[in-house]
Amino acid sequence: MEIILLIYVTVIGVVIGSFLNVCIYRIPKEENIAYPPSHCGSCGKRLTAVDLVPVFSWLFLKGKCRYCGSKISPRYAIVESLTGLTFALLYNKFGISVDLLCSAFLMSILIAVFFIDIDHRIIPDELVVAGLVAGGITIIYNAFFPMKIFGEGGKWWDPILGMFAGSVTLLVVGLIGMLIYKTDDAMGGGDIKIFAPIGIFLGWKMTFIALLASIVLAGLISLILVIIKVKGRKSTIPFGPFIVMGTLITYLYGWDILKWYVSSLLF
Structure with a gap:
């Protein structure tokens, strides 16, 4: 039964990945x-059903x-496969639950x-708004039925505080970057905005873990790209993909990372 559910969830993810391909292609063109x-x-x-099997x-x-x-x-198949894999990983973490539904929705947007x-x-406002609307529903649901992602003893206001935790932190980082580097785009506005729905779905504690994971990944991968001379030292790299990877890592291992960090401080 477990393997059947895993296959079922994965197939749903692959199908949703097919729809995401449409969004990826059309939204930036405002279609x-x-x-x-x-x-x-x-x-x-016009493509027929035979042409559209993910x-x-x-x-x-x-x-x-x-x-x-x-x-x-090949990106079309890659997006579909990655979405299916992501859904499978989230199912393995949360099982059939509201947490799975919420995490799958957020990761689809991401x-x-x-x-x-x-x-x-760019990070289109349409995707941010979709996340915020679903996040509002999540806030209401969590007030009555506490969700697993917010941890044991989580409060009803955790997602609300999370909405501001990541975005405000990135805003401050961006302002500091503008002063230091004397530029107007030290931190993209889309990066700041997308952390609002991420914060709702993760809660404030996990939002900081996601932000930390995103920054660490951005630093490491950027360093590797410079070393292998794919990018130069002054090249700009979009931060959005690192936010996506950091959020997925947080969904899968966030509370383990937090517990490890706290234990490291105590001992």
């Missing part, structure tokens, strides 16, 4: 994500349009953020 229906970006031919259609068609033969980016920020260096 409607529902209309027109999916079509080939080269020949404009992952498998791309594999069976060998990464090419069935109608005009133009190449289809997967779209990951790829949009890489391509366009």
Whole structure:
């Protein structure tokens, strides 16, 4: 039964990943994500159900349009696979629960953020608003039915405080960066805003863990890219993807990291 549920959740994740591909492509272009229906970006031919089976259609068609033969980016299959894997990891952590539903929703938004920020260096307000709306529902639910992610003894106001914890911290960091480097974009506005819904879903304690994980990952990966000469010392790298990775790590290991850190301070 357990393996059947795992497969079921993973398949749902893969299907949602297919929808995220639409969001990643259309939202930055300010296009409607529902209309027109999916079509080939080269020949404009409307795609049928056979062309839209997540992952498998791309594999069976060998990464090419069935109608005009133009190449289809492997990213479509990658996004679908990553979303399915993320859902599977979250299911392994939370089981069938409201925590799984909330974490899967937030990570779906963040997967779209990951790829949009890489391509366009923006985090669309539409994704932030979607997270805030769902976050508002989460706040109300948690007030009556405490959620696992907020820890034992979590308070009803944990997600509300979390909404401000990450965003305000990044805002302060950005202002300090502006003063030190004398620039107007030391910290992107989208990075600051996306931490508001993240904070709601994680609570204030886990939000700080996610922020710390994001900064550490950004530092390490940026250093590696400079060492292997993929990026220069003065190159800019979008922070959004690191926020996404830091949030997933927090969902999976956040409370373990916090307990380890506290125990390290005590001993």
